[in-house]
Amino acid sequence: MTTTPTWRKTACILCECNCGIEVQVEDRQLVRIRGDKSHPSSAGYTCEKPLRLDRYQNGTPRLTSPLRRRADGSYEEIDWDTAIAEIAQRLAAIRDEHGGDKIFFYGGGGQGNHLGGGYGQALQAALGVRYRSNALAQEKTGEMYVDGRLYGGHTKGDFEHAEVVVFVGKNPWQSHSFPRARPVLKEMAADPDRTMVVIDPRRSETAAMADIHLQVRPGTDAWCLAALGAVLVQEDLLDHAFVADHTTGAEPVLAAYREIDVADFARRCGVDEELIRTTARRIAAAESVCTYEDLGIQQAPHSTLSSYLNKMLWILTGNFAKRGGMFLHSTFAALAGGGGGGGSRTTPVTGARIISGLVPCNSIAEEIDTHHPDRFRAMWVDSVNPAHSLADSAGFRRAMRRLDLSVVIDIAMTETALEADYVLPAATQFEKWECTFFNVDFPENVFHLRAPLMDPLPGTLPEPEIYARVVRALGVVDEAALEPLREAAEAGLASYAEAFFAAVGADPRLMGLAGHVLYETLGPTLGDARGTAALWGVAQLCAMNQPASVARAGFTGTGFEPGNALFERILTGEAVVFTRDDHDHAWDYVRRPDRRFTLEIPELLDRLRGLASEQSSWTTEEFPFVLSAGERRAFTANTIIRDPSWRRRDAGGALRISTDDAWALSVRDGDTLRVVTERGSAVAVVEVTDTLQQGHVSLPNGLGVAHPDGTPGVAPNELTSLHHRDPIAGTPWHKYVPARLERV
Ligand code: SF4
Structure with a gap:
């Protein structure tokens, strides 16, 4: 008798919508995928992108052992204990000699994996880290700055x-x-x-x-x-x-x-x-x-x-x-430094504004590749690929090699991992409990904790376990102080909540280390869901900060009961409505005493008044075209999809140019042109289109990632420069890169 494989709930990880999907798994392969009709946000909808998600899970050679870089640039496999001990010792040495503020953190997950970030914060607290960033600081920090000043939220x-x-x-x-x-x-x-x-x-x-x-x-x-x-x-x-x-x-x-x-x-x-x-x-x-x-x-x-x-x-x-x-709208967990916008703090070397707690991505290499005494000396990169995704890839690679220490966590040998001193192999997003904090809906806001579809590949670890091992090796948490919390956790969430908040009240330093404390004390009671322990703290803060909205979503009671109920509900692995509001309640999220x-x-x-007399074109005789570097298309995604066979169309990531420009350059579909910018050049296959104006050309995002089956397309940031950036947020002009086209 044959059995029908079961459909298991998870989510698409290719954009911030994180649509609910159902998957059938056979031999660690995602063999069938469909939209999840029961998901409260996406209601069965998907676009074409997740239907071949197995290319993420199985399409790229995985890392299965920690790697250490040799002096000649090659890598050797080392065991986990050696890797953790050496990394902790070198981080501690940099902290002790130069200060924890010289250790820079980048990332904390991409479009689908934010759970490790809660534990990364504990490591940052353990080291005294002050500077961090992620991809939002090359996209959204200008908007965050404005939001912060207008009303204090998103x-x-x-x-x-x-x-x-x-x-x-x-x-x-x-x-x-x-x-x-x-x-x-x-x-x-x-x-x-x-x-x-x-x-x-x-x-x-x-x-x-x-x-x-x-x-x-x-x-x-x-x-x-x-x-x-x-x-x-x-x-x-x-x-x-x-x-x-x-x-x-x-x-x-x-x-x-x-x-x-x-x-x-x-x-x-x-x-x-x-x-x-x-x-x-x-x-x-x-x-x-x-x-x-x-x-x-x-x-x-x-x-x-x-x-x-x-x-x-x-x-x-x-x-x-x-x-x-x-x-x-309500918030389950903040992705950046809150809704205040900020901008009064600046970076130590270049004085760039830090908005929502994030160092501008365009400033990172400049904060490293310098003789300034306050330069960043170590960098920790978690599950992202800045050597590919940030402007001026060549400059970023050079900066990474200037660091005293660089550590990358990822599932594959990315462009960033290829520059790191240590590479730590992570479980994929379908091999562990995972979630994202892109929870931005209203009047009902939804959070989805995804259960693993399979065990971690041998040799890999989920990020929460990696962070726990490094923090343990640093020896910053008194084991004896954790014992009462472990006993309280055994007695249930109600006892644990009382004990945890009493412990934090007695020693506020534990709040910064909360992710680690939760992993070590509540975590063991959660079985294979140990990595979700940090979400208990998130659920408690969510219920405390938005009590009425959380109650309207059905999580009621006194004291810690709503937070405990919310946590227990999200552990089911189903998408959960965690706040429910009416339109008038939107005013409750205006972070002003007068709600104005x-x-x-x-x-x-001042800048608005300046527009009347300011230039509105930045092309030159040398670079007369505007290159849009990183256009989203039907088969582009972030670089976690490395397998080129994932793309059903536009496999080479064509250079789109207008019909007028094609005529002037005497090129047709399938011909090649060299794109030259102040930063670099690349050869691309032409696609003639009537969707672009004369003088405007575009290349897609996510192309040019290394893979054994080939590296099709152009890595856009081999062409972009750090110089073109917003004067306030430092966000790059990826959609306006002055360029010229040359016949090959
Ligand atoms: S890529 Fe498509 S299916 Fe995936 S989350 Fe985004 S909209 Fe949904």
């Missing part, structure tokens, strides 16, 4: 119900970012009473569906957004009651908009003035509006200013805390 839109949706530098057809993106886009496009607006230099898949496409010249989004806001102000299309009741500091903002010459700004961004006016009037007339900004502006000139101007569109028209509008938005940001208003 916003998202109700795209499913909005009458007007504005996508700014965003192509959700390919990059998603909200649940069921494609069905939602189709419904919107088919409804004559709703309007989709896209601001994008490309005629992307989403722009092609839109009612209004403001096809700006590359790099001029700020002028377009400023002109839209100026029409709202100058034609008196504002929601005056909302502005009066819910904001402070509006007058200087309105004054800056009044000064704008809309006709001139329209000319600067290359969009018809009347179309800008029509769009602004449509936004003002709608019952509900929401907007979404993404890398098209966040990795382009004036990115932080553009974020500010984008948010003014929905604030000045009163589109917050209502159906179809924008909202602030603070509209005036003087630094950004």
Whole structure:
């Protein structure tokens, strides 16, 4: 008799939506994959990307032993005990001689694996680490800076119900970012009473569906957004009651908009003035509006200013805390340093602003590759690939070799691992308990702890166990102090909660080490789910910080009971609604005593006024094209997919160029061109398209990763430079790289 393989619940790990999927596993292979209809966010939806997720699990040779770099650059296998002992000894030596602030942490997981990050924080506390970062600091820190100053949290839109949706530098057809993106886009496009607006230099898949496409010249989004806001102000299309009741500091903002010459700004961004006016009037007339900004502006000139101007569109028209509008949402665990935005702390060598606790990615190599006495001397990289994903890969590789110590955790020999002193092999995301903290939905917010689909490959370890071993080797936690907590854990969560918070109250230092303490004391009671112990602390803080919303989601009781109930529920491995709100509750997440938005940001208003006289093109005679380096396409993902056979189309990651440019260069589909920038050059296969303007070319993200079956495509950051970056957030101009094309 044959048995039917069971469908097991997990999630797609290829973008921040983390759609629920069901998988059949045979011989450690993900043989069948489908959307999980019971998932509260994705409801059975997937795009095409996860259907061949086995290429992640089995498509790339795995690391199965810790590796130590030899003097000649080759690697030798060493056992785990040796690796942990040597790494701990060298970290401690750097801490003791130079200070823990010279040890830099990067990463903590990618699109699907954040659980290890909680334990990484304990190691950072054990070492006295002060500087850290992750990929958000090359994408989102400009928006975080603006969010922090306006209202202190992260916003998202109700795209499913909005009458007007504005996508700014965003192509959700390919990059998603909200649940069921494609069905939602189709419904919107088919409804004559709703309007989709896209601001994008490309005629992307989403722009092609839109009612209004403001096809700006590359790099001029700020002028377009400023002109839209100026029409709202100058034609008196504002929601005056909302502005009066819910904001402070509006007058200087309105004054800056009044000064704008809309006709001139329209000319600067290359969009018809009347179309800008029509769009602004449509936004003002709608019952509900929401907007979404993404890398098209966040990795382009004036990115932080553009974020500010984008948010003014929905604030000045009163589109917050209502159906179809924008909202602030609950948080399960913070991905960065909270919603304050920050920016007052700076990095030790270059003085770059640290926003939301993150060192700008463009500054990392500069903080290492220098003789400055305060340079970073060690770097710990957890499950990410900065030598491929950050600007100026050659410079990053050089900086890594300058370090006294570098440690990389990963499942495969990545471009970053190839530069490290030690490489520690991790279990894959389907071989351990995992989760992400991209929980940004409203009015119901969802967290999904995923159970493992199989055991870790022999020789590998889950990140929580790696961190526990290093912290133990450092000897910073008194074992005797843990014993009462272990006894309390045996008695159940109620006893444990009392004992844990009493211990932290008596010794606040334990709070920084909480991940480790939980792993060592609560963890042993959780069986194979030991790595989830840190989530007990997260669940408690979630329930304490948002008690009413958590109670509405069904986690009730007194004291520590709601947090314990939430933790027990998430351990089921099902996606869980952890907060439930009404639209009015969005105001509860405004981190201001008076719950008002603070509209005036003087630094950004200065930059807005400066647009009138500033250049709006950065190409030169030598580099006359604008290269968009890292376009999201149907078969691109982050670099955790290394197996080139995962791509069903565009296997080589074509260089897209406009029909006019193809004609001028006498090239056709399949020909090759050399792309040259100030930083480097690469040869790419041409794809001629009518979606790009003349002078604008694009290469996809995620290509150019090494694999035994070949390394197709161009690694985009061999072409990008550190120099082109936002003056506030330091975010790179990946979408505006001056370049030239040469016939090969
Ligand atoms: S939208 Fe696609 S890539 Fe993103 S999580 Fe869902 S299935 Fe995966």
